Amino acid sequence: MQTKLPQAFRESKQGKRADEILRSCVHCGLCNATCPTYQVLGDELDGPRGRIYLIKEMLEAQRADNVAQTHLDRCLTCRACETACPSGVAYGELLEIGRDFIEEHGRRGLIDSSIRRWLVSVVPDVARFKRWSSLGRAVRWMLPRNLKEQIPQRSPATPYVFERRERQVLVLQGCVQRIATPRVNASLAALLDSRGVEVVYADEESCCGSLSLHLSNHGETSTTLRNNIDALLPLLDDVEAVISTASGCGVTLKDYPRLLADDKTYFPLACRLVDKVVDVSEYLSRLGLLWDKTAEYQRVAWHSPCTLQHGQRIAGTVEKLLRSAGYELVDVRDAHLCCGSAGTYSLLQPELAGQLRSQKLEALCEESPDVIATANVGCQMHLSGGGNNVPVVHWLELLR
Ligand code: SF4
Ligand code: SF4
CATH class of the missing domain: 1.20.1050 (Glutathione S-transferase Yfyf (Class Pi); Chain A, domain 2)
Structure with missing residues (x-):
C-alpha cells in the first residue's frame, strides 16, 4: 500500500513504524473473513482492511475525526486478522499507533473519557477494585445488565498448606x-x-x-x-x-x-x-508430567482466548494437556472468533460484546458439552454472564 505521510511525522518513531506497517499491507482483504466485527456489522470500515485505511488517511491528514474513532473503538484488538494475514501485517501495533493519535488529537465525549479514566484508576488497583466490587454486589439489583455481569462473585479459594520446595x-x-x-x-x-x-x-x-x-x-x-x-x-x-x-x-x-x-x-x-x-x-x-481429570466432567468445549491463540500464538497446548488428562474435546465452530470480552470492550461496547457472546455460546454449546473451559479471567466472566447453564471454568480447574 502506498503512503503519503507528512515528512515530519514519518521521521518520528511512531510515524516510521506506521509507514512500515501500512506499506506491508497489500489490501487483499483476506483478513476480513476472520474479523468478528466485520462478520456482525458487515461494514468494510468495521473490518481490518477498512480500519487500516482509516488509520492511513488519518495519519496522512494528521487529523482525527469521529468516523475513525468510532470504527477503531469497535475493534476488539483480538488480532485474528494478524493470524490470517499472508503478508504478516502487524495490525495490533498499527492500531495502537492509530488509537494513540486519536487520544492525542481527537475529541472524546465527557462521559466516554470519564469512564475510561475511571477504569484505569480502579481496575488495576487491587484494593480499589475490591472496594468497588463489594459496592457493586450490594447494589447489583439496580445496575444495568452489562455492568451487573462484570461484578465478580465471591469465590474464595480453598485454603491449602504448602511445603517449602527447592x-x-x-x-x-x-x-x-x-x-x-x-x-x-x-x-x-x-x-x-x-x-x-x-x-x-x-x-x-x-x-x-x-x-x-x-x-x-x-x-x-x-x-x-x-x-x-x-x-x-x-x-x-x-x-x-x-x-x-x-x-x-x-x-x-x-x-x-x-x-x-x-x-x-x-x-x-x-x-x-x-x-x-x-x-x-x-x-x-515443559514439565512433561501426566495429569488426571476430575470426576465431574467428561466432555469439554474449549474456548481459546484471542490473547492465547492470536496474541501469544500458542494454539494447541491446552488442548493437548486436557486430552492427555482424559477429557474429550468437542468440536467448536469458528473457534478463531473472539467471545466479545476483550478487556474493557464488554463495558465500552456492550451491544457488540453481547452479540459476539451469544454467537460464541451457541457455537460452544452445539455439541452439548458438560463444561466450557477457557484461559483468561475476562473470557470466563464474560461467558459466565451469558445466561447459559453450562458452567464456564478456567482449564486449570479441570486438572488434578
Ligand atoms: S492486513 Fe493482510 S490480509 Fe488484510 S488486507 Fe492487508 S495484507 Fe491483506
Ligand atoms: S483485531 Fe479483531 S476486531 Fe480488530 S480488525 Fe482485527 S480481527 Fe477485526
Missing part, C-alpha cells in the same frame, strides 16, 4: 483474577505442589499494564510496567519460570521489551524478565 515458580496474581477467580491460581499451586514445585508470589506485584495500554493511556502504562518489573525482578534468580495463568496478562508481559524499547534503564530488565515468562500451558507441557 524448585520454585513465580506466578502472577493478576489484579482482576485474584478477586474474581482466585481458585485458578490456587488450583495451579496445588497441582505443582503435588509434583514438588512451589508457587511463590511477589508482594508488590502491580497490574501487567494491559488495561491502560488498551485504553491508550501511555503514561500510566509505562509506570505500571516499570513498577511490575521492580516487583518481580528481585525474585527472578530463584525461580525457574514466571507464569501467567491469565492469557491476557501473559500476552502483555511478553511484549514488555517492545513497550519499553525507549527506556534505557528498563529495556534490559524487561528482556531479562521476559526470558522467563511463560504461559502456564507452556510450563506444564
Whole structure:
C-alpha cells in the first residue's frame, strides 16, 4: 500500500513504524473473513482492511475525526486478522499507533473519557477494585445488565498448606483474577505442589499494564510496567519460570521489551524478565508430567482466548494437556472468533460484546458439552454472564 505521510511525522518513531506497517499491507482483504466485527456489522470500515485505511488517511491528514474513532473503538484488538494475514501485517501495533493519535488529537465525549479514566484508576488497583466490587454486589439489583455481569462473585479459594520446595515458580496474581477467580491460581499451586514445585508470589506485584495500554493511556502504562518489573525482578534468580495463568496478562508481559524499547534503564530488565515468562500451558507441557481429570466432567468445549491463540500464538497446548488428562474435546465452530470480552470492550461496547457472546455460546454449546473451559479471567466472566447453564471454568480447574 502506498503512503503519503507528512515528512515530519514519518521521521518520528511512531510515524516510521506506521509507514512500515501500512506499506506491508497489500489490501487483499483476506483478513476480513476472520474479523468478528466485520462478520456482525458487515461494514468494510468495521473490518481490518477498512480500519487500516482509516488509520492511513488519518495519519496522512494528521487529523482525527469521529468516523475513525468510532470504527477503531469497535475493534476488539483480538488480532485474528494478524493470524490470517499472508503478508504478516502487524495490525495490533498499527492500531495502537492509530488509537494513540486519536487520544492525542481527537475529541472524546465527557462521559466516554470519564469512564475510561475511571477504569484505569480502579481496575488495576487491587484494593480499589475490591472496594468497588463489594459496592457493586450490594447494589447489583439496580445496575444495568452489562455492568451487573462484570461484578465478580465471591469465590474464595480453598485454603491449602504448602511445603517449602527447592524448585520454585513465580506466578502472577493478576489484579482482576485474584478477586474474581482466585481458585485458578490456587488450583495451579496445588497441582505443582503435588509434583514438588512451589508457587511463590511477589508482594508488590502491580497490574501487567494491559488495561491502560488498551485504553491508550501511555503514561500510566509505562509506570505500571516499570513498577511490575521492580516487583518481580528481585525474585527472578530463584525461580525457574514466571507464569501467567491469565492469557491476557501473559500476552502483555511478553511484549514488555517492545513497550519499553525507549527506556534505557528498563529495556534490559524487561528482556531479562521476559526470558522467563511463560504461559502456564507452556510450563506444564515443559514439565512433561501426566495429569488426571476430575470426576465431574467428561466432555469439554474449549474456548481459546484471542490473547492465547492470536496474541501469544500458542494454539494447541491446552488442548493437548486436557486430552492427555482424559477429557474429550468437542468440536467448536469458528473457534478463531473472539467471545466479545476483550478487556474493557464488554463495558465500552456492550451491544457488540453481547452479540459476539451469544454467537460464541451457541457455537460452544452445539455439541452439548458438560463444561466450557477457557484461559483468561475476562473470557470466563464474560461467558459466565451469558445466561447459559453450562458452567464456564478456567482449564486449570479441570486438572488434578
Ligand atoms: S492486513 Fe493482510 S490480509 Fe488484510 S488486507 Fe492487508 S495484507 Fe491483506
Ligand atoms: S483485531 Fe479483531 S476486531 Fe480488530 S480488525 Fe482485527 S480481527 Fe477485526
